[in-house]
Amino acid sequence: MAEGNKIALVEGRLAVPDNPIILRINGDGIGPEITSAAVAVIDAAVSMAYSGRRRIAWMDALAGDQAEKELGDRFPESTGNALKEYRFVLKGPLTTPVGKGFRSLNVRMRILLDLYANIRPVKYIKGLDSPLRNPEKIDMVVFRENTDDLYTGIEWQYNSKEADTLRKLLNDNLNVKIDQDAGIGIKPMSKSKTERIARMAFKYAIANRRRSVTIMHKGNIMKYTEGAFREWCYDVAKREFPGNFITEEEANALGSTAPQGKILINDRIADNMFQQIITRPESYDVILAPNLDGDYISDAAGALIGNIGVLGGANIGDFGGVFEAVHGTAPKYAGKNIANPMGLLKAGELMLTHIGWVEAAKLVENAVGVAIAQKKVTNDIARLAGTKPLGTKEFSDFLVETIKNQTA
Numbered sequence: 167m168a169e170g171n172k173i174a175l176v177e178g179r180l181a182v183p184d185n186p187i188i189l190r191i192n193g194d195g196i197g198p199e200i201t202s203a204a205v206a207v208i209d210a211a212v213s214m215a216y217s218g219r220r221r222i223a224w225m226d227a228l229a230g231d232q233a234e235k236e237l238g239d240r241f242p243e244s245t246g247n248a249l250k251e252y253r254f255v256l257k258g259p260l261t262t263p264v265g266k267g268f269r270s271l272n273v274r275m276r277i278l279l280d281l282y283a284n285i286r287p288v289k290y291i292k293g294l295d296s297p298l299r300n301p302e303k304i305d306m307v308v309f310r311e312n313t314d315d316l317y318t319g320i321e322w323q324y325n326s327k328e329a330d331t332l333r334k335l336l337n338d339n340l341n342v343k344i345d346q347d348a349g350i351g352i353k354p355m356s357k358s359k360t361e362r363i364a365r366m367a368f369k370y371a372i373a374n375r376r377r378s379v380t381i382m383h384k385g386n387i388m389k390y391t392e393g394a395f396r397e398w399c400y401d402v403a404k405r406e407f408p409g410n411f412i413t414e415e416e417a418n419a420l421g422s423t424a425p426q427g428k429i430l431i432n433d434r435i436a437d438n439m440f441q442q443i444i445t446r447p448e449s450y451d452v453i454l455a456p457n458l459d460g461d462y463i464s465d466a467a468g469a470l471i472g473n474i475g476v477l478g479g480a481n482i483g484d485f486g487g488v489f490e491a492v493h494g495t496a497p498k499y500a501g502k503n504i505a506n507p508m509g510l511l512k513a514g515e516l517m518l519t520h521i522g523w524v525e526a527a528k529l530v531e532n533a534v535g536v537a538i539a540q541k542k543v544t545n546d547i548a549r550l551a552g553t554k555p556l557g558t559k560e561f562s563d564f565l566v567e568t569i570k571n572q573t574a
Contacts, residue, residue: 170223173254173521175485182521184220189248193258194230195495200507201258203562207507207530208256208514210566215526225252229271230260241271249278253486254521256514259495272481273319275488276312281481282359283366284310284460285516286492288467288477293538295550296472303448304470307376309367310460312481314359315391317457321351355391355456357398364399366482367454368407371429378424379403379411381433382455382463395456396433403431436462443467468492475506475546476534478513480520487520489513503557506544508534511565533568537561 171183190205192198205224212220227245234240249255255275262270275281286308290301298304322329329350336342344350371379381400385393403411412424414432424430434442436459443450443463447470455463468474474493481488491509499505511530518527537543541553542564548555556564 170221170225172252178484180485180521182523184216185223186254186521187223187225187252188517189227189252189255190224191227191229191245191255191257191260192232193495194232194261195259195497195500196505197230197258197260197495199500199503199558200491200505200510201256203507203558204256204510204514206562207511207533207565207569208518208526210569211518211526211529211533212523214569214572215523215529220523220526224256227255229257241274246278249275249486253279254517255488256510256517257488257490258510259491259493261495261497270317270319272488272490273317276481279483279486279488280313281483281486281488282311282313283363283482284308284312284464284479285370285482286310286464286468286477286479287512287516288464288471290471291476291535291538293541293551294472294476294547296470298444298447298470301471304467306443306447306450306453306467307370308453308455308460308464308467309363309370310455310464311359311363311395311457313457314355315457316351316353317461318352318354320354321349324349353388353391355395357394360395360398360456361402364402364454365406367452368403368410371452372407372410376429377451378430378432378449379452379454380439380450381431382436382439382453382459383433384436384459386435392436392456392459399454400431400433439463440466443470464492472550473506473547474509476508476512478509478511478516480513480516482520487517489517489520503559504545504555505558506546507558507562508544529569529572530565532572533565536568537564 170185170187173186174181192201212222227248229241229245233242260271288306290304324347332350333344367379381396383392383396385396410429411431412428417424417430453463468477477492479490479492490513493509515527515530541551542556544561545555
């Protein structure tokens, strides 16, 4: 680890030194390869953007398979302590075994640092093989609530003592009958957590001059959770951002378009939202959703650009962030130098932007665009483009050279 200093929070704003300590979790499967590749590109971008005056002091932290192998714990106490102290992480993909009682490490990190917003930009990159006729219309940013909803993991196996106790409680006190062979999960959705994710999404829309914010929900069925999410979001817009937003009903009364300087705010039922982003992607800009809906819609939106593997995501709170690729560990490709690090690179781009190093982020973005345009890409894209693929490291090397040439 290079010597560095911690990022601080001063009067509600990030105070970022020229050598910030950022944790690096390599992840499982292809994680170590793509993390190494992404870090090389990010370091090159930072060095070139600031002529060597700034650098990231990476600190390795163990989680997942490597941590279990070396320390006997997939999420050791030392890693949890490091997260709480340094609070900013670039993370490769981690495995969560299905149906074996392991709580998602990703969820644990988000809750530990109270990273209540999952932010995923989905924008078409020219040269990708999209299933849509006009993929250039895709430019969305999904704000997904990250700490509430079913992802709190409050559930019990169908034949457990706890499930039986809860069935009896519901039946005896609320006249709610649940089948004896049913597992039970609880879906909490709180006003305070909804308000803070709405607040962040609205601030982003205003600061970045976005056209609209669409609240995604299933409030027609789940009236007191997702229906409440919808109402609370509207309330925040009206109460805290007066003059910035106009509802769909108000816009329709004026002729169906938002006046200049106003951001349209509307809402869509979750199932309708899926067909809407396929048939009318240009109508959706910022999407604000509860945890489960946001998980679904962000992957669906990602598929529309042709390759979800090129997307990055940011898990952000008031102080801290975990930045990650949105794909899985792909263990069958591990160690073969064929994995695409672009998703983690885009996560790194989000990280650089979040800490205010926008010049370096722009170098990463431009280099990726050049690589795709020149078909200097890894196998997942090359096989569809009919070109010879680069390996993971060779792709990283090409991006580094492109960054150097951009600033030459």
